[in-house]
Amino acid sequence: MYLYIYDNFLTDKKYQSSLYRIENRLVDLGIKGRVVRLNILKNMAEVVEDGIRQGVKTVVVVGNDLSFSKIINIIADKNVTLGIIPVDNKSKIAKILGIPPLDAACEILAQRIVKKIDLGMVGNYYFIDSATITNEETTVKLKDYNISPIGKNNIVSFNNLGIFTPGKATSDYKSDPTDEKLELVISAEIKKFDKNSPLTIIPFEKIKVSCAEPGAFIVVDQVTKLKPPATITVAPGKLQTIVGSKRLF
Amino acid sequence: MFKDDNPAKEIKVAETIIGPSVKVEGDLNSDHDIIVDGEVIGNIKTKNNLRIGKGARVKAEVVAKNAYVAGQVNGNITVKEKLQVTAEAQIKGNITASLLVVEMGAKLNGQCKMLDEVTLANEKNLPPKTTK
Numbered sequence: 579m580y581l582y583i584y585d586n587f588l589t590d591k592k593y594q595s596s597l598y599r600i601e602n603r604l605v606d607l608g609i610k611g612r613v614v615r616l617n618i619l620k621n622m623a624e625v626v627e628d629g630i631r632q633g634v635k636t637v638v639v640v641g642n643d644l645s646f647s648k649i650i651n652i653i654a655d656k657n658v659t660l661g662i663i664p665v666d667n668k669s670k671i672a673k674i675l676g677i678p679p680l681d682a683a684c685e686i687l688a689q690r691i692v693k694k695i696d697l698g699m700v701g702n703y704y705f706i707d708s709a710t711i712t713n714e715e716t717t718v719k720l721k722d723y724n725i726s727p728i729g730k731n732n733i734v735s736f737n738n739l740g741i742f743t744p745g746k747a748t749s750d751y752k753s754d755p756t757d758e759k760l761e762l763v764i765s766a767e768i769k770k771f772d773k774n775s776p777l778t779i780i781p782f783e784k785i786k787v788s789c790a791e792p793g794a795f796i797v798v799d800q801v802t803k804l805k806p807p808a809t810i811t812v813a814p815g816k817l818q819t820i821v822g823s824k825r826l827f
Numbered sequence: 828m829f830k831d832d833n834p835a836k837e838i839k840v841a842e843t844i845i846g847p848s849v850k851v852e853g854d855l856n857s858d859h860d861i862i863v864d865g866e867v868i869g870n871i872k873t874k875n876n877l878r879i880g881k882g883a884r885v886k887a888e889v890v891a892k893n894a895y896v897a898g899q900v901n902g903n904i905t906v907k908e909k910l911q912v913t914a915e916a917q918i919k920g921n922i923t924a925s926l927l928v929v930e931m932g933a934k935l936n937g938q939c940k941m942l943d944e945v946t947l948a949n950e951k952n953l954p955p956k957t958t959k
Contacts, residue, residue: 723853723869732848764849776864778846 580611580661580687581629583622583649585641588665589615596665596680600640603681607688611636626652636661636820638687646671647706647799654697654704654816661687661820671707674740674755676822686822693825694815695755698738700808705799706817709810710735715790716806718762720782727764734787736810737761740826741779754827758814759783784811833909833928835876835895838862847882861891863898881915894924907942 582604588597604610612634614625626637626649637653638661639645646662646669653660663683664672677683697704711734718725718734727734738760740753753761762785764778787796788807795803842859845851849865857873864880870888871877877891883898894906897913903920904910910924914932921937929935 720853723851723855725849725851728848728850728866764846766848776846776848777844778849778865779841779844781842 579632579634580609580636580638581626581634582611582613582638582640582663583625584613584615585639585645585648586616587642588640589617593665597640599681600663600684603684604687607684609684609688611638622648623652626656626658630656630658635659638663641665643669643671643707644800647801650697650706650799650817651704654813659692659818659820663687671739674826675819676825677820678822687820689823691821691823692818693756693821695817695819696738696758696760697813697816698736698760699811699813700736700796700798700804703798703802703804704813704816705738707739707799708735708737709796709798709804711787711789711794711796711806713789713791713794716794717788717790719786719788720762720780721784725762725764725778725780729766731766733765735763735765736785736787737763738812741777756815756827757781758812760785760810760812782812784809786810833893833895833911835860835878835891835893835909836911838876838878838895841876841878845883847880855887879916881913903937 614620616622629637636659639649640663642664662672662677664677664679667679677686697706698709700709716727716734737753739755741761741763759781762780762782786807786809795805796808797803838860841862843857843861845863845865845867847864851867852869854870855867858875860876861871861873862878863883863885866884868886872890875892877894879885879896879898879900881897885899886901888902889900889904892907893909894904895911896916896918899917901919904918904922906924909926910922911928912918912930912933914930917934919936923940923942925942
């Protein structure tokens with residue numbers, strides 16, 4: 579049984595025709611299910627819990643990268659499969675998973691290629707894409723060595739899904755969200771005319787990050803902020819998700 | 828004819844990349860290719876290829892299968908197969924390799940030892956080739 583969750587922002591009128599197209603396509607493909615539109619009175623966690631109690635096995639989120647990131651912590655420890663329908667072509671998560679936007683995503687849902695992908699964890703908080711810290715005084719400690727950025731304005735991020743070089747549409751580095759590893763990526767903050775900043779990329783399973791500066795924080799999937807020091811680990815194969823044949827791994 | 832085909836020179840995508848804005852202190856171990864363009868203090872050991880870029884500053888013992896060195900290395904370098912030292916390289920330490928290329932302008936201060944077929948064969952537990 580499918581549960582379709584529409585994120586809050588989709589109440590805007592400009593999304594109406596797109597949502598009709600999606601719903602019609604789902605009916606054509608025979609995978610229509612229960613539809614819930616989030617609002618002030620309904621939050622994602624309650625909707626998912628309700629759905630699971632009623633026997634839902636697949637939860638599909640309609641929205642953007644923020645929508646997809648929000649549901650990760652809700653379903654990571656549950657035995658359900660995640661599907662996504664992006665409403666535009668700007669979604670990094672959808673691009674990596676091989677899911678095209680709008681009604682074309684429904685075909686992917688119907689094909690139902692399911693993969694178990696890794697998630698990252700900052701403490702007890704899961705993330706699907708990345709956790710980032712922008713601070714000069716960051717130190718990262720792996721099992722056998724310490725890493726510290728030299729100079730100012732470096733961005734330290736812990737990536738699961740993929741590494742996109744600033745200014746480039748695709749990544750040169752083939753990151754695999756099923757390899758049971760995360761990647762530590764350190765890049766210089768993007769300057770206006772410097773789209774080819776060199777990167778530092780180191781794969782890891784467990785890392786400790788600390789920051790000498792008191793006001794620093796780790797931004798997790800653009801959704802949550804956590805304070806360092808923190809331990810970042812990989813949760814291998816934690817999330818069962820529907821992917822497309824044109825996925826980047 | 829000597830073939831200029833050091834795999835370490837042409838690494839395009841490595842598993843581990845130390846960029847120029849990063850300092851690593853400790854033991855860097857890998858089974859795959861490593862590119863170093865930053866600062867490393869400690870040890871670097873890989874079963875595959877290692878490229879040390881022009882701006883890199885390495886104070887470490889280095890062990891690799893193939894290596895391409897264009898930066899500063901303060902430590903011993905042991906390469907199982909091909910070691911290429913470019914004109915910009917500055918090495919203070921001993922080097923050991925089976926095949927060695929040193930470009931004009933490179934600065935080398937240390938001893939140089941060539942691995943011969945007997946040593947390589949012993950490592951692989953094979954009988955060394957004999958010439959008639």
